[in-house]
Structure formats: structure tokens, C-alpha cells
Amino acid sequence: MAVDGLFNGGDKRSFSTIPECIDAVAADEIQIGVVPLENAIEGTVHLTIDYLIHQVRLPIVAEIVVPIKQHLLVRKDFTGTLEDIEQIHSxxxxxxxxxxxxxKNMPNAGIHFESSTGRAAEVVAASSANIAAIGNHLAAKTYDLNIYEESIHxxxxxxxxxxxxxxxxxPISVTLPEEAYKTSLMITLPSDYAGALHQVLSAFAWRKMNLSKIESRPMKTGLGNYFFIIDVNxxxxxxxxxxxxxxxxxxxxxxxILGTYPTYHVNPS
Amino acid sequence: MAVDGLFNGGDKRSFSTIPECIDAVAADEIQIGVVPLENAIEGTVHLTIDYLIHQVRLPIVAEIVVPIKQHLLVRKDFTGTLEDIEQIHSxxxxxxxxxxxxxKNMPNAGIHFESSTGRAAEVVAASSANIAAIGNHLAAKTYDLNIYEESIHxxxxxxxxxxxxxxxxxPISVTLPEEAYKTSLMITLPSDYAGALHQVLSAFAWRKMNLSKIESRPMKTGLGNYFFIIDVNxxxxxxxxxxxxxxxxxxxxxxxILGTYPTYHVNPS
Incomplete structure (x- = not known):
């Protein structure tokens, strides 16, 4: 959805894992890679940042923000009510x-965990029982399911x-208007001492540079060593x-500097 | 592993999701709940913090730190080499x-995604093909698998x-020595203005109070509103x-104040 929302057409390739996608950009197999950065449903933030910082350093050239919308998906031949749904897959x-x-609505339905929301939609499509999946509209479209109820998150x-x-x-060629412009920095402190971060932030504060995100992350060299990811607006x-x-x-x-880049908002239907 | 490492014996119950576990503590169905907080394999940090902050406010009374160790698991009757493994499940x-x-070691093995590392171990145990799972020693023990190679992460x-x-x-009764003591705070800024965080950190800095973690998180009320989670040592x-x-x-x-609590380190074999 993020790729389709920002790039109009063009060849697309999917990768099974985030490192594979980053490696493919590094090896010039693909020209542009899109990887999740924050608040993804599969919680992959740390993996992306860690891989970019420790393994393959590539510049961030743009950011795409996509609202999360979860729908209740059923087969097109399902004619029952919420009470009739025996299993929820996602x-x-x-x-x-x-x-x-x-x-609140289906306290008695059995919960079945799948490896992805797409896989859950596939399971529901292939079944003949009264079961439902939770996923987005792309999953509904791909597996020809009905959206029984929208936005149940x-x-x-x-x-x-x-x-x-x-x-x-x-500059990359995109189809959406730019919403904002950010610069992401990684700052490594010399040691874990009281007030170090405060001193670092002083450098931004007296210049009236606004930060939209700050996050401390442990270095992979052991507990107690930290670096900071800071987004400046x-x-x-x-x-x-x-x-x-x-x-x-x-x-x-x-x-x-991890990148200085425009931000785009994708609004899926 | 975290629960077994910190609590000696006692009744244990497992829950399918983080909110279900938190709800059970809130409803007095269980006395103590253990939920992932940071860097978990399933990336559940935001979910736990969001649920604690927005839905059910419960105090954090302790923290458990467990090193992540991923092993390559095969059935006990597997006698081949790495090259013989046709599929990796995890x-x-x-x-x-x-x-x-x-x-590096098994570039031709097909990757199969499962809903958890435990489920992957179960799939390998039930198969008769040359396939392997990635998981921890608890998964190996539960499904009676051999650890083909340790610590492949x-x-x-x-x-x-x-x-x-x-x-x-x-105080909760535990079997491990206390490693450190922390206090976690949630700080909501009045508005998103330049230098606000810098002013907040001044209050800690001039008192020489050391921070071990800081993270900004968007409020659920919309983009542009932030709160901060700060851990003080x-x-x-x-x-x-x-x-x-x-x-x-x-x-x-x-x-x-989200909690003031001791930290314990569990070292799995």
C-alpha cells in the first residue's frame, strides 16, 4: 500500500525480510527499497534501524506514513451475523x-494466530466454515473477501x-504532495553519564530546531552503551x-546523518 | 523463560495476547502479569506501553531482562549437514x-514463516523431511528437538x-539478585514546541539523575502530539x-509515574 501510494507504476519486487530488501538496494539489484520504520503491525522498527546502522548504511531519501486500518473480512458467501463467526484468524x-x-462483539470466537494478515485472509478464503480474518482492504481484494465491518481497530x-x-x-519521482521535511541523525554519546543527552539537546534547543522524535537505543556492543535517533523537523x-x-x-x-528527506502521507481507501 | 527465571514455582497461566494478560491482572484473575516491554522478538513494545497508558493503568513492579539466543533446531533423527536442510521455519x-x-551457511534453503518460533519447532517435530526451525532452547525442549548449532543470531x-x-x-517474592533499580515516567508536553524536551531534561540533569532510556511516542489523539517515556536509573x-x-x-x-522497580537478569542455559 505504501509503495503503490507513493510510486505510480514501475517494476515492483517483494522481499521476505527487511534485511533482504536492504541488501538488494545495497547490491544494486533494486534502485529503491521501502522498509517499515515505526509502529508497524509486525513491530519491525528496531530491526530496520539496527540493520541500517550496523550492517548496511543507506541513506533515507523519503518517508511514507500510512494509517493502520483493520477490517473484519469474511467470504463473499457468508450470510450470517457476528455471533455466527466461530473463529478469527490474523x-x-x-x-x-x-x-x-x-x-465486546465476539467474545466466544476462537482466536487463531497466523504469520501475517495476508495469510489469515488466504486461510479464510480457502475455508468453508464460518470464520473471519482481520486485515486491510488489500488483503480483502487479493483474496476476494467481503469487508464485513470496516475499521474495527x-x-x-x-x-x-x-x-x-x-x-x-x-530526487525520486513520486505522485503525492510533500507534507513535511525531516532530517534524521544518529548520535552516539561518549559514555553513559548524567546529563549527556541534555547537553546534546541544548545544541538543538538554542537554535530553535524542533524535534519530532527522539529514541535511545542500546548499542550492540553490550548493555549500558546507548545511541540516539533524533528526527529534526x-x-x-x-x-x-x-x-x-x-x-x-x-x-x-x-x-x-541518516538522511534528509520529504514525508508523504498515503490515504488508503 | 522470563517467568521461570524470576519466579520459583507458583501457578502459571499463559495468555494469547498482551492485552488479555493485562486485563487479567486488572480483573484480579491473576496476581502478577509478565508482558514484553522492549526489543522482543515479536516487536511488541508499543502495544504494551500503549495498552498500559491508554486502556488499563497498572504499576510496573519489576523488570526482567532476558538475552535473546536463537538456535538451529532439527529432529533427533536428523543425521545430515547444513547443506541437506531444505527448509527453515520460524x-x-x-x-x-x-x-x-x-x-552464509544455507543460502538455498527455503524460508517458511510461522506465527511463532514455538509453532516452527512444532512443524519441524511433526515433519519427516530435512527441515529445521530457529528458536530458543525452550522450544527445543518442548518439541524434543536437537540443537544443531547454538546461537546463530x-x-x-x-x-x-x-x-x-x-x-x-x-514486594514480590523472587529467586534472583536485584541488578539495578529504575523509575519509569510518562511525560506529556503541553504542545509540540522547540526545546520543550530540552527543558524537561534540565530538571533531571542539574540533579545529576541518570536516564537509561528515553523515547518519544505519538499520542493516539493525532499526529503531532507526543508523550515521552523516560527511565531514570x-x-x-x-x-x-x-x-x-x-x-x-x-x-x-x-x-x-509508571513504576519504580528492581531489574533482574535471567540467564537461560
């Missing part, structure tokens, strides 16, 4: 995202962010950012 | 965590953190913490 996180709905404002990775320096420039970098390096921090 | 995140190992220092939730005010006290809280409230921030 990925465990999709089940959890609809916990309140299931608890418990939280209205849930989004998945995707990073667009590419080695190419020219403005494009990289040649005055403010080099000033921040110089101040941080004077404090003994290492600063790396 | 949860997609376990597959991704062993990406380099698989790529790409990163050595990967951990899962679990939160222990309980309404009881008396010391127990709640009646001088420093109330001082921090008073300063933050003067800035217009809302401060909530």
Missing part, C-alpha cells in the same frame, strides 16, 4: 489492535511509517546542522 | 535476526525486557522526584 498484533472490538490514530532507501542522488542546511555537529563533536559525541 | 523476526547466518548483545505488573503493594524518592515533578508541572507538562 497476525497476533492485528488481533491485539482489535482486542476491545473482539472482546481500537485506536483511531495509528500509523505505520516507512523509510524509502536509495543510493541515487537525484527541517531539511539539512549548511549553517544550523554543521553548527550542531561541531558542538556535539566538541562534547565527544559522534554524529551521523 | 517467526519472521527470528529469521531476520539470523539473516547473515542463513545467507547475528548480534551478540540482544535482549528482551519484560515488565512485571501487579496491583499488590507488598534510581528508585523513586521523596526529594528529587517530587522536585522534578513540580518543575515539570510549572512548565505545563503532565507527569505520571
Amino acid at each position: 497476525h497476533s498484533h492485528a488481533i491485539a489492535q482489535c482486542h476491545q472490538y473482539i472482546h 481500537d485506536y483511531a490514530n495509528n500509523h505505520t511509517r516507512f523509510a524509502v532507501l536509495s543510493k541515487r542522488t537525484e 527541517q531539511p539539512y542546511d549548511h549553517v544550523l546542522f554543521p553548527g550542531v555537529q561541531a558542538e556535539m563533536e566538541a562534547l565527544g559525541c559522534k554524529v551521523e | 517467526h519472521s523476526h527470528a529469521i531476520a535476526q539470523c539473516h547473515q547466518y542463513i545467507h 547475528d548480534y551478540a548483545n540482544n535482549h528482551t525486557r519484560f515488565a512485571v505488573l501487579s496491583k499488590r503493594t507488598e 534510581q528508585p523513586y524518592d521523596h526529594v528529587l522526584f517530587p522536585g522534578v515533578q513540580a518543575e515539570m508541572e510549572a512548565l505545563g507538562c503532565k507527569v505520571e
Whole structure:
């Protein structure tokens, strides 16, 4: 959905895992890779960031934000009511995202965990029993299922962010208007001392540079060592950012630019 | 593994989803709940924190840290080599965590995604083909599989953190020594303005209170509104913490204590 929403046509290839997709960009097998970055249904944030930082460093050239919408899917020949549904199939996180709905409306349906929401839709399509899947409209379309009820997820404002990775320096050609512009930095502190992060943030604060995200992550070298991922709400420039970098390096921090990129919002039907 | 490592004996119950476990503690069906908090193989951090913050507020009374170890599991009657293995079954995140190992040692094995590493071990145990699962030693033991090769995960220092939730005010009885003591806070900023987080961190910095984690999370009320989860490396006290809280409230921030609790490290064999 993210790829179709941002790129109009073009050859598409799917990969089984995030590292495979990143490797394919690094090996020039594909020109542009799209990988989940935050709040994905399968919770893959850490995997993407860790792989980009520790294994294959590729620049983030754009960000795609897609709202999460979970629907209750049934076969087209299903004519019953919610009470008739005996089993619900989905990925465990999709089940959890609809916990309140299931608890209230179908407390007696058996829960069956599948490896993905797509696989759940496939299971329902192939069955002849009164069972339902939880998934998005793409899963419904792919497996020719009816949407019995739309948007059954418990939280209205849930989004998945995707990073667009590419080695190419020219701007990517997209079909959507740009919503914002961000710069992502990775900052490694010299040691785990009180107030280090506060000093780092001072460099942004007195320049009135707004941060939209900050997250500490342990280094893979052991417990107690941390780095920070910081998203700044403005494009990289040649005055403010080099000033921040110089101040941080004077404090003994290492600063790396993960990307400076536009943000696009995809609104699936 | 986390529960067995921290609690010696006692009645145990398993739940299918994180919200179900949290609900059971809230409804007094169980006295103590253990839910994943960070870096879990299924990436469930956001789900736990979101459910605790938005749906059911329960205090965190302890934290359990368990190293992630992924092993290559085969049936006990398997006598071949790595090259003979035709399929690898596991949860997609376990597959991704062993990406380099698989790529190097078994590039031709087909990858099959299962809903959990336990389910993968079950599939291998029930098969008569030359297939392997990726999972931990508990999965090997449960399904009577051999560990063909230990610790095939790409990163050595990967951990899962679990939160222990309980309404009881008396200390929980555990079998491990305490490694550290933390206090977790949720801080909601009045609006998304430049430098707000910097001001918040000042309150900790000048008191020399060390932070072991900081993470911004969007509020469920829409994009652009954030709260912060901050872990402070010391127990709640009646001088420093109330001082921090008073300063933050003067800035217009809302401060909530999610828990003040000991940390325990479980070392699985």
C-alpha cells in the first residue's frame, strides 16, 4: 500500500525480510527499497534501524506514513451475523489492535494466530466454515473477501511509517504532495553519564530546531552503551546542522546523518 | 523463560495476547502479569506501553531482562549437514535476526514463516523431511528437538525486557539478585514546541539523575502530539522526584509515574 501510494507504476519486487530488501538496494539489484520504520503491525522498527546502522548504511531519501486500518473480512458467501463467526484468524498484533472490538462483539470466537494478515485472509478464503480474518482492504481484494465491518481497530490514530532507501542522488519521482521535511541523525554519546543527552539537546534547543522524535537505543556492543535517533523537523542546511555537529563533536559525541528527506502521507481507501 | 527465571514455582497461566494478560491482572484473575516491554522478538513494545497508558493503568513492579539466543533446531533423527536442510521455519523476526547466518551457511534453503518460533519447532517435530526451525532452547525442549548449532543470531548483545505488573503493594517474592533499580515516567508536553524536551531534561540533569532510556511516542489523539517515556536509573524518592515533578508541572507538562522497580537478569542455559 505504501509503495503503490507513493510510486505510480514501475517494476515492483517483494522481499521476505527487511534485511533482504536492504541488501538488494545495497547490491544494486533494486534502485529503491521501502522498509517499515515505526509502529508497524509486525513491530519491525528496531530491526530496520539496527540493520541500517550496523550492517548496511543507506541513506533515507523519503518517508511514507500510512494509517493502520483493520477490517473484519469474511467470504463473499457468508450470510450470517457476528455471533455466527466461530473463529478469527490474523497476525497476533492485528488481533491485539482489535482486542476491545473482539472482546465486546465476539467474545466466544476462537482466536487463531497466523504469520501475517495476508495469510489469515488466504486461510479464510480457502475455508468453508464460518470464520473471519482481520486485515486491510488489500488483503480483502487479493483474496476476494467481503469487508464485513470496516475499521474495527481500537485506536483511531495509528500509523505505520516507512523509510524509502536509495543510493541515487537525484530526487525520486513520486505522485503525492510533500507534507513535511525531516532530517534524521544518529548520535552516539561518549559514555553513559548524567546529563549527556541534555547537553546534546541544548545544541538543538538554542537554535530553535524542533524535534519530532527522539529514541535511545542500546548499542550492540553490550548493555549500558546507548545511541540516539533524533528526527529534526527541517531539511539539512549548511549553517544550523554543521553548527550542531561541531558542538556535539566538541562534547565527544559522534554524529551521523541518516538522511534528509520529504514525508508523504498515503490515504488508503 | 522470563517467568521461570524470576519466579520459583507458583501457578502459571499463559495468555494469547498482551492485552488479555493485562486485563487479567486488572480483573484480579491473576496476581502478577509478565508482558514484553522492549526489543522482543515479536516487536511488541508499543502495544504494551500503549495498552498500559491508554486502556488499563497498572504499576510496573519489576523488570526482567532476558538475552535473546536463537538456535538451529532439527529432529533427533536428523543425521545430515547444513547443506541437506531444505527448509527453515520460524517467526519472521527470528529469521531476520539470523539473516547473515542463513545467507552464509544455507543460502538455498527455503524460508517458511510461522506465527511463532514455538509453532516452527512444532512443524519441524511433526515433519519427516530435512527441515529445521530457529528458536530458543525452550522450544527445543518442548518439541524434543536437537540443537544443531547454538546461537546463530547475528548480534551478540540482544535482549528482551519484560515488565512485571501487579496491583499488590507488598514486594514480590523472587529467586534472583536485584541488578539495578529504575523509575519509569510518562511525560506529556503541553504542545509540540522547540526545546520543550530540552527543558524537561534540565530538571533531571542539574540533579545529576541518570536516564537509561528515553523515547518519544505519538499520542493516539493525532499526529503531532507526543508523550515521552523516560527511565531514570534510581528508585523513586521523596526529594528529587517530587522536585522534578513540580518543575515539570510549572512548565505545563503532565507527569505520571509508571513504576519504580528492581531489574533482574535471567540467564537461560
